[in-house]
Amino acid sequence: MADGHITYTSENLTQAVLERIRPDADPRIQKVMTALIRHVHDFVREVELTPEEWEQGVAFLSELGRWCDDKRQEVILLSDILGVSMLVDAIAHRTHASVSETTVLGPFHRENPPRMANGQNMSPGVPGEPLEVEVRICDEAGRPLDGAQVDVWHTSPEGFYDSQLGDEHNMRGRFVTGPDGVVAFPTVMPASYPVPHDGPVGRVLSAMGRGPMRPTHVHFWIKKPGYRDLITHIFRDGDPYLHDDAVFGVKASLVTDWDAPKKDGKPAKLTYEFRIPKLDAA
Numbered sequence: 624m625a626d627g628h629i630t631y632t633s634e635n636l637t638q639a640v641l642e643r644i645r646p647d648a649d650p651r652i653q654k655v656m657t658a659l660i661r662h663v664h665d666f667v668r669e670v671e672l673t674p675e676e677w678e679q680g681v682a683f684l685s686e687l688g689r690w691c692d693d694k695r696q697e698v699i700l701l702s703d704i705l706g707v708s709m710l711v712d713a714i715a716h717r718t719h720a721s722v723s724e725t726t727v728l729g730p731f732h733r734e735n736p737p738r739m740a741n742g743q744n745m746s747p748g749v750p751g752e753p754l755e756v757e758v759r760i761c762d763e764a765g766r767p768l769d770g771a772q773v774d775v776w777h778t779s780p781e782g783f784y785d786s787q788l789g790d791e792h793n794m795r796g797r798f799v800t801g802p803d804g805v806v807a808f809p810t811v812m813p814a815s816y817p818v819p820h821d822g823p824v825g826r827v828l829s830a831m832g833r834g835p836m837r838p839t840h841v842h843f844w845i846k847k848p849g850y851r852d853l854i855t856h857i858f859r860d861g862d863p864y865l866h867d868d869a870v871f872g873v874k875a876s877l878v879t880d881w882d883a884p885k886k887d888g889k890p891a892k893l894t895y896e897f898r899i900p901k902l903d904a905a
Contacts, residue, residue, distance in 0.1 A: 637664040703870035726872040731784040739796035751780035751811035753890040767804025774844040782816030838862035
């Protein structure tokens, strides 16, 4: 090593980068960046990434950003289809059987949905098969929770969220429970649908030989002061994509039979009892 200089190689570069992290850096930053650097360097070595592939990767990440706006989040979509979103969720919400299970938020949540009263149609003017929704929000012991905020959203019968059709809010609403903990309203039957696959994430799915479909579901985001938020879906049993969900969001406890009432000539109905723990029990 002439004149004390060093030559960085594939063998010593990783350690050199790690040693540049200051010892007085935030401990969490140290832990996250150390692991990230090690894994990224190991990935590059394992696949022997070429300069051309590196350039393609940089271009891909840049393109992800260009596809993001207030209605579409391509970076979250990439995280979803790679299973990263569900892995983060699973680690953050390790729980037990008395608490309802979580799943991904998804890229089509919108802030400040219309405020609605129990019984109000959540899909005004949208034609399709009727669906009744009745859910109860309870604590861990099954006691109903008064004053819980319940955001609900789903696709149209053709498989589109309102943000994909225009600026108007529809097929989504914000409800508040009464003393019985119940939120109930009519809407239309949503549909299975493809995640957006006309952009860079779609090319990744295609390159892996995977499909973009998600099974039929309704989203719920439940909040109550002093309790842990619950972000989840309820899935329609019998959907052909339950075992091939593009974002790996299905959990057995979240699949229910919506069609049973139709045997008696009644509309399809989604019913569920959500149980959320207090913050100090989460």
